[in-house]
Amino acid sequence: LYSDNLRDATLVAMALARVGHDRTAILDGGYDRWTAEGRTVTNAPSRVMASAYPVDPKADTFTVDADTVLDHVRKRDVILVDVRPAENYKGLKSDEPRAGRIPGAINRPFADDLAQSEGFVSLKPVEDLAQAYAGLIPSKDSPVIVYCRTGHQASQTFFVLTRLLGYTRVRWYDGGWTEWSARADLPIEK
Numbered sequence: 001l002y003s004d005n006l007r008d009a010t011l012v013a014m015a016l017a018r019v020g021h022d023r024t025a026i027l028d029g030g031y032d033r034w035t036a037e038g039r040t041v042t043n044a045p046s047r048v049m050a051s052a053y054p055v056d057p058k059a060d061t062f063t064v065d066a067d068t069v070l071d072h073v074r075k076r077d078v079i080l081v082d083v084r085p086a087e088n089y090k091g092l093k094s095d096e097p098r099a100g101r102i103p104g105a106i107n108r109p110f111a112d113d114l115a116q117s118e119g120f121v122s123l124k125p126v127e128d129l130a131q132a133y134a135g136l137i138p139s140k141d142s143p144v145i146v147y148c149r150t151g152h153q154a155s156q157t158f159f160v161l162t163r164l165l166g167y168t169r170v171r172w173y174d175g176g177w178t179e180w181s182a183r184a185d186l187p188i189e190k
Helices: 006-018 030-038 066-075 126-134 152-164 176-182
Strands: 079-082 116-118 122-123 146-149 172-173
Touching: 006 122, 006 152, 030 122, 066 079, 066 146, 066 176, 116 126, 126 152, 146 176, 152 172
Parallel strands: 079 146, 146 172
Antiparallel strands: 116 122
């Protein structure tokens, strides 16, 4: 469920997946579209029943840290997708200590996956997304790491790649550019 920021919902889905809860869904168009279409809503309290909810400490196999990303940068064995706006990617704008990008990263702004339809923000049709990413990532089993500033926007791209398009080796650098730019020992590119 989301309102105007799809990435808010994908970040929640990501947090749940990190503890082993993979059965999540995103409401296309959010609550606003749901109600605008006259769908059923209620303010009645839900019945809550106690249950055991085990957390799987090994569920998070997709989050990577800066040192893992650096290792891949050095080996040049992964496709790094920077999902920040182009001006941030190019180093023309930054709110962090250094401007630029992780060396070797390609740019596909997260907003390029969105469409405005009937006044609501939704993901573009799957066929359009598939075509766009096929031009960037050679195959569905290519190793990919997505990042942005803090993992928020990249969670949306992770969702698109893994849940909608079936890419199988996608990982998420949640520290993103905020962490990378703050560490003087990490290389940057402009």
